[in-house]
Every structure is written in structure tokens, then in C-alpha cells.
Amino acid sequence: MRIAELGGEFALIKRLTGESQDPAVIKGVGDDCAVVEYTQEKYLLITVDMMVEDDHFTLAWHTPFQIGRKLMESNVSDILAMGGSPSWAFLSLSLKTDTTVEFMEELYRGLYDSAARHEVSLIGGDTTHGCEMTLSLTVIGEVEKSMLRLRSDAVPGDFICVTGTLGKSEAGLRLLKRGVRDGYVQGHLEPHCRTREEAMAIARHAHAMIDVSDGLGSEVRHICEESGTGAQIDWERIPISIDTLQMAQLLQEESQEYALYGGEDFELVFTIPPENIAMLKEEFSDFTVVGEILPKPEGLHRLKEGNMVAMRGGYDHFAS
């Protein structure tokens, strides 16, 4: 059976994995990070993300500096999505034999640039060779036990919020595919995740949290599946930057589609009791309410011009 027939990447993971029997494991497969017992006050967070040439990056578009930075930002984003702060990283490389030293120096410069921004130390890895460049970064972090925010913590009645604006990376990707090399392609080439201070401010007031790696539609679906809830997203409230809007108009496409079904914006999606919104705004205000968590029987849909439409999934590596 092909993976697409099974239902894609997440159906495959579900089929292959199970719950850990180790009592030290607070959360295994199924969230942005694994969570394990650490000290009396803290849990340890562990996440790994891989980038493959011509899938996650293309040497024709990305500089090595951008590849290194994107790899670190995408991993740190998963630690922040748990309410935690990143500490240590391991980088595993599979390089082509013709990869140059200068290329790798630039890639590490990008990696260290992002690591410095997030106060992460690179403390190990592995190096081998292969037919295409593959980079796998593991990041380890920690979280105060009371600040841990899981995908499974959403409650009906919570508002669904997103930080910043969405669709930037998808807009940039679509331009690059059409041969545009400058202007508004930075959203794809240079994504930035949030800071630990911002994520912790959100965690203090929010219930569930996840980062946007596969699109808002997919992330809200993960929250619903893990929390046993439904949700409604208001199409008109999805925050889109002026640049993304203009790009979508130029390409005669809908920018909300980029936000819902395109990935790699690395913004945070969180659910929050409506009464906590004002308190969060005093600490952090760059977010937008885009919908509401509903009881499970109401399903997952988006509301566009007053019409309810069922939501499809986001980016999947194995979709046919």
C-alpha cells in the first residue's frame, strides 16, 4: 500500500507508533515535542526536524546561510509551541561528496546566527554522505511544569488565535516557482519563529498551543484531534500581511488559502479562554482571534461569507 492510500504522513505515524509505557514520558508522539520528567519544577522537551534538498530547500533559491537559519528556526519553533525555552542542539548531516567547505561554513553561520538569537548551544551531531543533502536537527529545551502547553489542552469555548500574519512563506514559494527572485520572497527564504519571551507570555494565559509548520488548517485539526473537540475558523479574520495580499492578487489566488493550507510560517496558534484575552494583551498583543473551539460533534469547518465549509488538511509530504 502506498502511504498516500493510507491517508498520508500522519496516518503513517499513527500506524507505526504507540504510547510509551515509561512513566517518565509525559508526552511521546503527537505533539510539537516529546515531554519527559526532568527536575522537580521542569520537564525536558525534545524535538527533531529534517530538511531535504529540493523538498524543504533548493540550492537555486536558498543561500547556505538561509538553509542553516531556517533549520534552527523551525526546531526552536516547536520548543516555543510547548511554552518552553530551547537550550541545546545536535545536527546530523548527509552531504554530497561535491559539497564545498565554504558552503558548509555559510550554512553553519546561518545556524549559529539563529542559535545566538534563541540562546541555543550546538553540542553535537553526526556527519555522513549521500545522494542529496539532508539535514536533521535535534533541539532539547526545558519548560516549567505549570507552563507546559499541549495540543490536547483546548476546551470548547476557547478562542483560537494566531500570532503575526500567515501565508508569507507560501506566497514567497509561489513567486519563486514562477521565477521571481527578489522582492517578497523573503517570507519563504527567511522565516523567523517567535521569541521565548513571546511564547511564554502566551503560555501564561493560553490552553493549547502549536506552531504553524503545515498551515493553519492542519494545525487546528491537530489541536481538535488531540483535544477531542471541533473548531470553526473565520475566513475573513485570518491575518494576512499587505505584501501577501498583493502577491495573491497578482497571482489571482486567495491569500487565505496560503494561510490555511501552506506551511512554514512558524507563527504560533493557541487557544485561550475569552476572559484571558485582555490580560494577554497587556503582555503581548501581536495576535488575532480567528475562530473558536467547539464541542466535537460540531466538527471542523471554516466560515466564509456566512457559509460553513468543511476544512481539508494542510501540507502533507505524501499527498498524491
Ligand code: ADP
Ligand atoms: P512538527 O510539524 O510539529 O515538527 P511533526 O508533524 O513532524 O511535528 O510530527 C508530529 C508528531 O509525530 C511528533 O510528535 C513527532 O515526534 C512524531 N513523529 C514524526 N515522525 C515520526 C516517526 N517517523 N516515528 C515516530 N514519531 C514520529
Ligand code: MG
Ligand atoms: Mg510543530
